[in-house]
Amino acid sequence: MKAKVIVIKEFRDVYNFSLVHKEGEDVSNFDSKRIKRLVSLGYVKAETSPENATTKGKGRKGTTIKGKGNDKLPEGGEGTLGQEPNGKGEESVAEWLTILGKECVALARNQSLGGNYIDQTGNLRGSIGFVVSKNGEILSSSNFEPVAGKDSRQGTDGPIMGRQFAEQLATEQPLELTSLIVVAGMNYATYVEVVDNKIVLASARLYATDIVSNMKRRQR
Secondary structure: OOOOEEEOOOEEEOOEEEEEEOOOOEOOOOOHHHHHHHHHOOOEEEOOOOHHHOOOOOOOOOEEOOOOOOEOOOOOOEEEEEEOOOOOOHHHHHHHHHHHHHHHHHHHHOOOOOOOOOOOOOHHHHOEEEEEEEOOEEEEEOOOOOOEOOOOOEOOHHHHHHHHHHHHHHOOOOOOOEEEEEEEOOOOHHHHHHOOOOOOOHHHHHHHHHHHHHHHHHHO
16 A cells, blocks of 8 residues: 655655645655655655655766766756766765866856856846765755846745755765766756757856866876
């Protein structure tokens, strides 16, 4: 018998950011993979501990800047994933990826260098940030600071959606690898970059790819 799965912490739906799941809501209709992710993040709980609602086997899609892994855009927003280089200790890897993450976010949030679109609400730029994770645990992250739109009001949804999206992606990375995930968490991020031909994460992705490639060449 399938257990009842209840929301214990309010969250926005990653597939429809206008939808908010409230405390006490029954989300038993979610697929098992999604329930596992939400349980691991502390958003839902099962009234019993069924096999399909454990926290084991975490995973999600992202765009990798390494030579192996997938090369797909996640639903909703965009993600750039960098995995740990060889020959570095765990702490130094996390520190290195944190520095790289800060540089990528600074580039992607800069209107003249990395994000040449107009901030109508500020939400898209405000949803850009990074997390460094290992085994689903967040080791470091950016502040996901809000950005003011054209009317000078700060977009408050962007930082919330960006952080939630990054944390969900973190649970789906390969185990035992320290990963850098840079996201633009609004559900129209891909549209702005692909259809409107504006830069959202493209500059940050190219920058990170170049840094990792140069590092690999030095290690040879």
